[in-house]
Amino acid sequence: MSKGRVLSIQSHVAFGYVGGKAAVFPLQCLGYDVDVVNTVNFSNHSGYGRFGGPRATAAELTSIFDIMDRNALLWPERLLTGYIPGGEALSAVLSLVRKLREKNPELIYLLDPVLGDSGKLYVSPDVIPIYRAMLPLSTIITPNWFEVEVLTDVKMTDLASLRQALRILHEEHHVPNVVISSIPLRRWLLEALPPAARPPAADLDGDFLLSIASSAADAARGARPSVVHARHVTCLPGYFSGVGDLFSALVVGHFHSAPPPPCAGASVLSYAVAQALSKTHAILSMTHEYAAALPEEDRLPTDEELDGVDPERKIRRMKGRELRLIQGQDVLRAHATEEMYVWNGFWDQ
Amino acid sequence: MSKGRVLSIQSHVAFGYVGGKAAVFPLQCLGYDVDVVNTVNFSNHSGYGRFGGPRATAAELTSIFDIMDRNALLWPERLLTGYIPGGEALSAVLSLVRKLREKNPELIYLLDPVLGDSGKLYVSPDVIPIYRAMLPLSTIITPNWFEVEVLTDVKMTDLASLRQALRILHEEHHVPNVVISSIPLRRWLLEALPPAARPPAADLDGDFLLSIASSAADAARGARPSVVHARHVTCLPGYFSGVGDLFSALVVGHFHSAPPPPCAGASVLSYAVAQALSKTHAILSMTHEYAAALPEEDRLPTDEELDGVDPERKIRRMKGRELRLIQGQDVLRAHATEEMYVWNGFWDQ
Numbered sequence: 166m167s168k169g170r171v172l173s174i175q176s177h178v179a180f181g182y183v184g185g186k187a188a189v190f191p192l193q194c195l196g197y198d199v200d201v202v203n204t205v206n207f208s209n210h211s212g213y214g215r216f217g218g219p220r221a222t223a224a225e226l227t228s229i230f231d232i233m234d235r236n237a238l239l240w241p242e243r244l245l246t247g248y249i250p251g252g253e254a255l256s257a258v259l260s261l262v263r264k265l266r267e268k269n270p271e272l273i274y275l276l277d278p279v280l281g282d283s284g285k286l287y288v289s290p291d292v293i294p295i296y297r298a299m300l301p302l303s304t305i306i307t308p309n310w311f312e313v314e315v316l317t318d319v320k321m322t323d324l325a326s327l328r329q330a331l332r333i334l335h336e337e338h339h340v341p342n343v344v345i346s347s348i349p350l351r352r353w354l355l356e357a358l359p360p361a362a363r364p365p366a367a368d369l370d371g372d373f374l375l376s377i378a379s380s381a382a383d384a385a386r387g388a389r390p391s392v393v394h395a396r397h398v399t400c401l402p403g404y405f406s407g408v409g410d411l412f413s414a415l416v417v418g419h420f421h422s423a424p425p426p427p428c429a430g431a432s433v434l435s436y437a438v439a440q441a442l443s444k445t446h447a448i449l450s451m452t453h454e455y456a457a458a459l460p461e462e463d464r465l466p467t468d469e470e471l472d473g474v475d476p477e478r479k480i481r482r483m484k485g486r487e488l489r490l491i492q493g494q495d496v497l498r499a500h501a502t503e504e505m506y507v508w509n510g511f512w513d514q
Numbered sequence: 515m516s517k518g519r520v521l522s523i524q525s526h527v528a529f530g531y532v533g534g535k536a537a538v539f540p541l542q543c544l545g546y547d548v549d550v551v552n553t554v555n556f557s558n559h560s561g562y563g564r565f566g567g568p569r570a571t572a573a574e575l576t577s578i579f580d581i582m583d584r585n586a587l588l589w590p591e592r593l594l595t596g597y598i599p600g601g602e603a604l605s606a607v608l609s610l611v612r613k614l615r616e617k618n619p620e621l622i623y624l625l626d627p628v629l630g631d632s633g634k635l636y637v638s639p640d641v642i643p644i645y646r647a648m649l650p651l652s653t654i655i656t657p658n659w660f661e662v663e664v665l666t667d668v669k670m671t672d673l674a675s676l677r678q679a680l681r682i683l684h685e686e687h688h689v690p691n692v693v694i695s696s697i698p699l700r701r702w703l704l705e706a707l708p709p710a711a712r713p714p715a716a717d718l719d720g721d722f723l724l725s726i727a728s729s730a731a732d733a734a735r736g737a738r739p740s741v742v743h744a745r746h747v748t749c750l751p752g753y754f755s756g757v758g759d760l761f762s763a764l765v766v767g768h769f770h771s772a773p774p775p776p777c778a779g780a781s782v783l784s785y786a787v788a789q790a791l792s793k794t795h796a797i798l799s800m801t802h803e804y805a806a807a808l809p810e811e812d813r814l815p816t817d818e819e820l821d822g823v824d825p826e827r828k829i830r831r832m833k834g835r836e837l838r839l840i841q842g843q844d845v846l847r848a849h850a851t852e853e854m855y856v857w858n859g860f861w862d863q
Contacts, residue, residue: 179551179578180587186550193539198840201535202528206552206570208581215585218578219570221555229528229567232557236564236829238529480585491547 168196170240171417172265174226174258175247175410177203179218182488183210184248187407188414190490191444192245194497195418200241202229204249210406213483214476223253230261239265244272245417246299247410248279252291259295262302275417276303277409280312300338304382305420305434307413310348321348324357328512331379335390341382342420342434343391346412347374350397362506364397373397376442378505380434390512394435394505398446401453403467407488408445415441415497430507443501451489451496459485517545519589520766521614523575523607524596524759526552528567531837532559533597536756537763539839540793541594543846544767549590551578553598559755562832563825572602579610588614593621594766596759597628601640608648615651624766625652626758629661649687653731654769654783656762659697670697673706677861680728684739690731691769691783692740695761696723699746711855713746722746725791727854729783739861743784743854747795750802752816756837757794764790764846779856792850800838800845808834 171192176184189199204226207218221229233239244265249255265272278296281287293315300306300316314320316338319330334340348354350373355363364373374397381391419437431439456464463485465471465478472479490497520541525533538548553575556567570578582588593614598604614621627645630636642664649655649665663669665687668679683689697703699722704712713722723746730740768786780788805813812834814820814827821828839846 177550177552180549180582180585190539190542193840193843196840200529201526203526203552203555206555206574206578208578209585209587213585215581217581219568219574221568225555225568229555229557232564232566233529236529236558236562236833237826238558238833477586484585484587491542491545494542 172241183407521590532756
């Protein structure tokens with residue numbers, strides 16, 4: 166069991182599971198040696214309200230990369246980048262990615278362009294052009310729907326605009342593999358889906374999220390402009406932190422250049438995304454069950470007004486909703502059986 | 515599978531396995547949620563010759579502990595501290611340990627007093643009195659023979675001085691559980707060992723290392739001043755980094771207040787040390803085999819003169835000798851069957 170090295174560059178928190186703490190352990194369970202560069206060293210994630218700790222400066226990051234390079238320790242087969250605070254640090258990472266891509270054209274680089282969620286940016290806008298500059302260096306990107314909209318300047322409101330956004334990412338930004346990690350399964354999207362890919366009884370907006378995998382890299386399939394797969398997952402109530410970080414780590418860990426076990430219609434990308442979706446959803450379900458079984462004062466629902474008056478309220482809720490990665494490690498190590506659905510005719514007008 | 519939380523405070527390296535990188539993954543494999551505070555964020559360990567990255571200041575560490583405390587995130591059942599650079603940072607950790615011990619008298623605190631090895635200090639001497647002040651707060655300590663000598667001011671050259679060193683640690687410094695992680699099995703020590711604990715054909719100094727576990731905590735056994743166990747391991751050629759960090763993590767992870775599976779003469783401590791010894795030695799053997807199978811230029815023997823002329827020589831050797839933790843994770847998760855030997859009559863004059 167030796168799958169090679171992943172270099173992971175993201176935030177670190179002492180307590181809980183976001184950033185590197187959500188990504189590194191799963192990759193280690195899958196058999197990867199993970200080189201871990203921490204962009205920040207915080208006490209806990211920002212959702213607790215109170216958090217802090219040192220951030221690595223661009224100069225510090227560059228110095229670490231430089232020493233590793235001079236020591237011939239910069240030969241990862243895979244690269245994973247997540248949340249990086251601020252434009253200067255992100256530019257330092259961009260320089261590193263350029264160097265790694267030049268040294269190794271076969272590098273599998275998963276770029277998670279962490280910008281925001283649900284219509285809100287949570288980074289400074291100066292990082293957006295830097296992320297755009299990173300896109301052509303990536304092998305896979307895993308934006309959520311909001312990040313796709315920010316990167317492409319396209320509002321996804323119907324199948325035509327979804328197609329347009331994917332086309333921009335593949336053709337203008339030269340991203341071989343685009344994974345929209347989650348997009349609410351609204352009526353337009355539900356109706357556009359092939360019947361087999363629809364949830365059995367979806368009749369309300371917001372009950373389901375859809376993941377979309379679009380691979381333009383799989384030239385052997387002669388697809389133009391890409392092979393598209395989709396799968397829905399049930400939306401669990403409330404907010405869990407670190408889910409995107411876990412998902413991206415599992416995608417890069419399951420993305421193999423050799424074809425996956427034979428299953429009709431699967432691509433290298435859709436196989437990886439299906440594994441990542443199944444495992445992420447299993448961990449989330451375990452976390453949801455754990456949180457639901459806590460004493461009432463530890464699972465108070467989100468209420469911004471009450472949270473503002475009593476910060477401890479939010480802290481208790483956050484603590485109960487940390488991902489159950491350790492308790493779910495057997496799930497992370499096992500092979501998941503679910504697949505994604507081929508979206509035949511996606512590009513047909 | 516939920517064994518509670520360990521707070522681990524030690525160094526971090528991006529590449530390779532020392533400090534937290536050697537300790538955290540094994541504890542996670544054993545089922546612990548690990549809270550990880552990084553005292554430094556280095557590129558790689560210092561054995562490579564070239565290394566660097568930011569160190570957390572005492573103020574930064576204190577701030578992280580303080581925020582965690584105010585967020586009610588400072589309730590670990592176990593605490594593990596390893597390499598901490600410099601007196602100021604160590605003093606910040608000492609304050610934290612005092613607070614945790616006061617909040618939770620049941621806290622299991624494993625203190626690895628990282629001072630040096632093989633007769634050489636590799637920390638600044640100002641940390642020695644701080645480590646001495648930490649001793650009475652610990653549950654278990656895991657010094658190597660040199661660190662025992664530095665902490666007690668006793669040279670261990672015969673059974674009487676070994677007894678004296680252990681007595682000082684238990685009685686003057688009030689350490690309930692002392693583990694001498696390794697001491698060369700010289701003739702005086704070999705001859706003092708109970709016959710069952712001797713290696714089958716040990717006739718040369720330096721072929722074997724001995725681990726000694728001395729528990730004065732196990733009051734039910736009515737032992738005065740302590741129950742002593744020992745076990746030898748074969749000494750593998752060359753130097754491997756991070757071994758002590760892995761060993762200490764496994765000791766704290768296997769130290770259970772409930773008695774271990776019944777085996778004649780085992781104590782809670784000797785059970786934990788036996789598990790840690792077996793697993794550490796298995797990982798070391800895998801690492802040694804891996805290193806021995808590398809191309810010749812990656813396994814050049816230690817030669818300070820040649821290393822000085824060609825630093826790449828040392829780097830290649832170090833890289834090939836990083837612990838095979840990921841590849842050996844099944845060993846970490848499994849139950850080891852070996853035990854330690856009871857050293858009956860250890861305290862008899």
